[in-house]
Amino acid sequence: MGPSLLGRLLCCLLLLPIAAMSLDPTLNDDVLGLIVFRADLRDPGGKLASWNEDDNDPCGWTGVKCDPRTNRVAELALDGFSLSGRIGRGLLRLQSLRTLSLARNNFSGGLSPDLTLLESLRDVDLSENNLSGPIPDAFFAQCRSLRSLSLAKNRFSGEVPRSVASCSTLASLNLSMNLLSGALPGGLWSLNALRSLDLSFNLLSGEIPPGIDKMYNLRAICLRRNRLSGNLPDDIGRCLLLKSLDLRENSLSGFIPESLRRLSTCSVLSLGQNSFGGEVPGWIGEMSSLESLDLSSNSFTGTVPASLGDLHQLKELDFSGNGLNGSLPESLSGCGALLHANFSKNNLAGELPSWTFQLGLQRISISGNKLTGSVRIPSSVSHTLEALDLSNNAFSGVIPTEIGTLGRLQLLNLSRNSLSGHIPASIEDLDAMEALDLSWNQLNGSIPSEIGGASALTDLRLEKNSLTGRIPIQIENCTSLVSLILSQNNLSGPVPPSLANLTRLQTVDLSHNRLSGSLPKQLGDLPHLLAFNISHNLLSGDLPAGNFFNTIPPSSVSDNPSLCGAAVNRSCPAVLPKPIVLDPNSPDGDPSSTGPASTTTLRHKKIILSISALVAIAAAALIALGVVAITVLNLRVRSSAGSHSAAALALSDGYLSGSPTTDANSGKLVMFAGEDPEFSAGAHAVLNKDCELGRGGFGAVYKTVLRDGRPVAIKKLTVSSLVKSKEDFEREVKKLGKLRHPNLVALDGYYWTTSLQLLIYEYVPNGSLYKHLHDSGAEVLTWRERFDIILGVAKSLDHLHKLGVIHYNLKSSNVLIDGAGEAKVGDYGLARLLPMLDRYVLSSKVQSALGYMAPEFACRAAHVTEKCDVYGFGVLVLEVLTGRRPVEYAEDDVVVLCDVARAALAEGRAEGVVDARLRGAFPAEEAVPVVKLGLICTSQVPSNRPEMGEVVNILEMIRCPQESSSQGEEIG
Template identity: 45%
Template sequence: MYMDKMRIVCLFIFILFFSTVLSEDFFAALNDEVLGLIAFKSSVEDPTSALSSWTASDASPCSWHHVECDPSTSRVVRLSLESLSLSGGPPLFRGLDKLQSLQSLFISSNNLSGSMSTGLSLLRSLRVLDFSNNLLSGSVPDDLGRIPTLRSLDLSGNLLSGPIPESLFSSSACSSLRFLSMSNNQFLGRIPSSMSQCRFLLHLNLSNNRLSGSPDFARVIWPLTRLRVLDLSNNSLSGPVPEGIASVHNLKVIHLNGNRFAGPIPIGIGLCPHLYSVDLSRNMFDGAIPYTMRSLFSLSFLSLSMNKFSGHLPSWIGNLSSLKHLDLSGNKLVGPMPDSLKGLKDLNNLSLENNFLTGIIPESISECTKLKEIRLKANQLNGSIPHSLFDLELEFLDLSSNNLTGAVPAVSSKLASNVRWLDLSNNRLTGGIPSEMALFFNLNYLNLSWNGLWSQLPPELGSFRNLSVLDLRDNKFFGVIPGDLCESGSLSVLQLDGNLLNGHIPNEIGNCSSLYLLSLSHNELSGPIPAEMSQLKKLEILKLEFNNLTGEIPQQLGTLENLLAVNISHNQLIGRLPMGGIFKSLDRTAIGGNLGICSPLVAEPCRMNVPKPLVLDPNAYINGDNNNIVNTNRPMSPRHRRFFSVSTIVAISAALLIVFGVLVVSLLNISARRRIGLLENALESICSSSTKSSSPAIGKTVLFGSRSNLKSEDLVSAESLLNKAVEIGRGAFGTVYKSLIAEGRIVAIKKLLTPNIVPYHEDFDREVRVLAKARHPNVMPVKGYYWTPQLQLLLSDYAHNGSLQSRLYKSDNPLPWPNRFKIVLGMAKGLAYLHQSFRPSIIHYNVKPSNILLDSNDNPMVSDFGLAKLLPKLDKHIMSSRFQTAVGYVAPELACQSLRINEKCDVYAYGVVVLELVTGKKPVVYGEDDVVILIDMVRLMLEQGNVLDCVDEMMGDFPEEEVLPVLKLGLVCASQIPSSRPTMAEVVQILQVIKTPVALEGMEGF
């Protein structure tokens, strides 16, 4: 009995001891996770206090925000830290190695920077790793390939560079990997051959990098037989795509667009029955479209645009009944549009433009009742426009540049309530404008130019409430211009040239407050120029030549400050030109052929439409005869002459002008010295204040990137910014200074115009951090900023060769052609990166030579990008004319108040800069005799066959086979119609092949 009791007591003591030891180990583990997460929290900045619940005094992290534990073990299994505005540099992810049970780690969409630290391979239970959309840089750590349980790895949207390591795909890692995305980085080199070991991979995305070479599809890609998604788009991959795709028979998405793949499409693509998205656009594929694709009944998206496909448009495409998007534009397809297209009942977008299609537009296409966009531009289609086409709920219809005949069909209520863009220009249409077009309440763009339309302008044109562009040039419209044409106030482009219009220009033209282009030339208009035109404050181009206008030019037109070009020649105008604005520099070609305009540039006698005044004889009052009126032609006696001689008046005027000039120069010098003094005082005051307080309301310095050669202590001293600061440029957003900082380094400092910038530090910080993510060899990175409520500075590297503007026009060392081509290509790559690597895209808004900086080797870097995002009142869709300071570089649609700002605006400005680089001439040149618009000059010389005569002589010898296609590319980019311009990615692709014999052939697609 005693022994039994002793056994029970011993057993109880043993159990108590074991439970005590177990509890200590258990709570030690929990404390270890708390310490690890606190260590991670201390290594990052948390501006929104998202991690405020993480406190070291807690025994367990399971109650913390963004932390998830396993209920059975109370161990951390998931961290969800997405979109918390966390920032910080190396060492990254400190303390996370303590979470030995961690399975999912999400830190996407933050601002973490610097290189990825090693040690994550210690997390042996990790299954999901998501670091996407941060600022991580450097190479990928080799030890990531040693995580045996990793199923999903997402590193997309960072600044990672170098080659993709082969070790990342060791057999231990690949055995479980299902999802891999490394898109939108800066990876170089080839696709690793070791990737073929990832036999269970389902999703592979390497898009938007700089991968090159010819991928070994047969040994690397096609062995991934379980692959569902393959995206290699927007790289520099080349070569043919061999057969073998049939082995990946479960493939659903294949995107190879934006590369340099050539040859035919593998026939085996038709043996992947689950494909629903195929994008092979912007490559050099050729041959016929494989007939095996007729079996892809699940296909929803098909884009083969901008290739060299030939042959007929296959009739079997109509069997792909699931298609919603079909784009075969920019190829060499011939023959008629097949009637079988009617089978595409779900089709939303149809684009067949820029091919060689013939025949009629089939009536049966109207059976595709879900169509929203139809693009058939630049083919050889004939016959009439099907009436049923105008009975669809279309939003975009472009049938321009074909051989269509007949009348414009009557408009249905479905089309009228939906259509935004209608372009039927450059055809052979006859008849008039249907009155039903008055129902087009949402129409934004209407182009019926270059047809044979014959009718009066219908008064219903004033009913277009949202119309921005109305182009009716070169038709046979007659009658008067309706007075209510601008009732909506949204019209920005009005072109009625080359018609038979008569009568007066209506006084109501002054209601067109948004007009920037007004062209009424080559008509039969009569009467005076309305003084109400002076209300068109946004007007830039005014063309009234070859009419029958009479009277004097209203002096009020001289107040139009934005007017850049005027032509009033070949009318019956008389009298003085307005004293202000562009009228002071008009040449004889702009004013000649009139009855008598007062200008030394024209030979016609000056005629004034002013009656002779009656003058009272002063002698009559002396003699008491108040009724005596003298003839003004009667010579006065010397005693009564009160006028100076002409020479005396000229001398007095000259003296007054000189005195006035001296005063102006003196005042400008005083003002400049005062501004510099105020800048120095402001900087010194703010910099000294920042040393006394760390509050963002007083002053804050923020630097980006671990490799920045700047330090915070370089920027808190007034001397470091002011002592050697030199102004090197001014722009719409502020003034740029060059400053010498510690250790002899030179930086560029942009002082922003404070009244125009967002007033709150949080908003400013958020927008600048987005700009700071832009890291590309052809983009000038934002290295940091200095902020106070009164002063904001943006910091970047200093470009030693200055801007393209100064290098092109002020340098004694002319740019040779190889350097100019390098600049053209580098600019395109930089802009393509800004457009493609960010969502939403970063749009520059202000592309011009002064914003293209050159390093010591003349490599271009795009600067000042996206600064309009810092403006608090800038509408997301409208670019305020206040910042359209680059005359000649502004896309025409930017003046259209209801048009969406997009990447095509940058493409236009890029095209102008390309023409400027090749010709050495500015976009708009005001000569003694005329105003030269560079785009028009180059286009005219191209049509005349002597375009090479406009090439800049200063660059010496040049290869015609390169310069000619570059000139053509510049004209294409600077097209007046946004949809006719290529994307910047397409521009890069064209430039990369321009040195090959196919360059000219590649340009034919535009």
């Protein structure tokens, strides 16, 4: 029986009710069920190639495990196989199936209630897919022996079914990261076999119902980031086996119930970012098993309880963002396991406790309080601190020389205090230091030359002090430096040329000092520079040429009386040779000589001067002719350069796919679809200046036409010196060519030689989003068009991230609009063509647009992750909503769009930031949540930013009901 005939037969059979199926007993039910299950799927990676319907049983198939006693399928585990499609009814044939795990795929559609008809089914994991619609009430109503269920990170909506109470055998239930709404069903607490419950990152609202004490087996409950309100039920303290309680990021209020003191085995208590009030109870010290305690961002008052010192297993403590007063108790010295402590943004007073440097802490922040006294560091202790933040207090005295003993320190922030004296030379011992902020103090003396010993520095802030002397040339040893802020001091002398060796510099502020001399010309070669402020100094001469300095804002160079150039609107004086004045009465031409000169001598001098003048005139004429000749040659070369490159491409023997050339200087053009790739307009159109569409961080883009009449866009890479070898280049480009999505610009092919690399993309006709937003002649985008563009970009990034690809270069000029108004994201994944993933290279070559770059790019120790794309997406969202650029320059100020939107939201006028050109033609119930979403995505802390899958879910939920797409159908 042929495969196609068998497939049709199986499909017909599956149309019959399960109870009425009568099959040949020689056919294995499990084989049939799995083959039909696979028929509904797309398997781009060929992971299911071993599934052969001619096999007697499926026990040797990939992802399949059988019970050795019965030879029936007991486990189906296809996690991370990149499968897509619907979860079909074929699985209902697997009557002995105990474990079903399809996590980390792209399954879509709804959830079939028939799955729980499988009486043997114990464990189900469908997490991290694209399943949607409500969870059917019947799914739980007929639940029989299910022990664990995970539907996390999907798109399920609606309420948690009340029938969940019927699933009495459940020990683990995870419905986190969906779009579930409504109240928690009271029957949930009747699941007395439940050990773990996770409903976090949903839209659940209302109060937490009483009766949770019935769940006497409960070990962990997580309701984080919902919309729950009201008081915390007192009976929660009767769940005596509870080890983890996470209610962070809700709207819960009232006092912490005293019954929690009975949770002697609880190791995690997270109540941060709610509205709890009152004093932190003293009995908290009786929860002796606590390892993590988070009460941050609430309204707690009173003092920090001394009983915290009884928590000997405590590792993480966060009391930040409350209204606590008094001093930090010395009893915390009893927390011998403490690693991270955060008391920032309170009203704490007193002096710095001794345990700060004696406990073996890794990170501590006490910023934003009222602590006084001096900072004393014991030298006899083996220090483990990696981050110390004492900023925005009232500390005084000098910075102790013992600061050099903190050898593991990566971040030191002592800003906004009243510290005085010199910066200690022992700072050279902090060779792990990445961020040093001593700004807004009363420090004096010079910047020590030992600063060069802190070679790992990426961020140095010393502004608003009374520092004098010169900028030390040893700063060139800080080769990782990205940000250098020395403004508002009394620094003098020249700007050292050694700054030009700091090739990763992005932000420099030397304003409001007494620096003099001219700027070193080498600064013009800094490749990553985004801001360079030298205003209010005594600098003179012309500005460096090249890169940033060609377009430097006038406010960055103002109030330098002797500075000249276009940026200050003052022409520089021409440099002329000093004239020589001869005394005719001097016998030897020396102006200092005196005495009569003979007629012969004078005539001799005149002859010599005439010959010299003639020689000078002749030399000048020859130089002028040379300049003219070279200029003409350059113009001819430029006019022919594009067509010459294209001609070399067109005439190469290896021009066609599959026809490599033997000439090492020619290349190979490969089209992924295998079509004839010749250009109908001729080779001259490939790189013709007239056909140029634009330029970006990776190169120029040209338009041309294939022989079949299809237009394409060709990107000529300008980073050839950084591009990998041919083999690596081809491997990476072929991977990018497989990335297909309706909201991605498709990569259709490539061309390679050692000196020229081209990428061939589909042509998107309507230009970039940047032009639609910011060109004065462009038609104003409607609200619906803007929302669809935002959603389309979000879907494309979600698709890339699921395939492990980080964009790195998201900005409005890299988002194109097709003929149907759909957004298509381009320039994705090009960083994979670089030999090393260097964030500083990326920040220049890729993330060159100021305003889109995530703050962690400036930190050497931070990992560059998908959250960098999320930050850029958040900026893009605000740009689309407002019609404003991410960063705008006023005469004496720099306006950052994120700050504008955040301030507007805080003042309750979020609607006011929407593009005025829409004239109010937008739904506020959509606009305000999208503004909030953009700001959440641009959080300074990467872990606070959502994943792009969550962003897509949120956007689809925000869309007004009449505009929403219909919910997915149930499977089957």
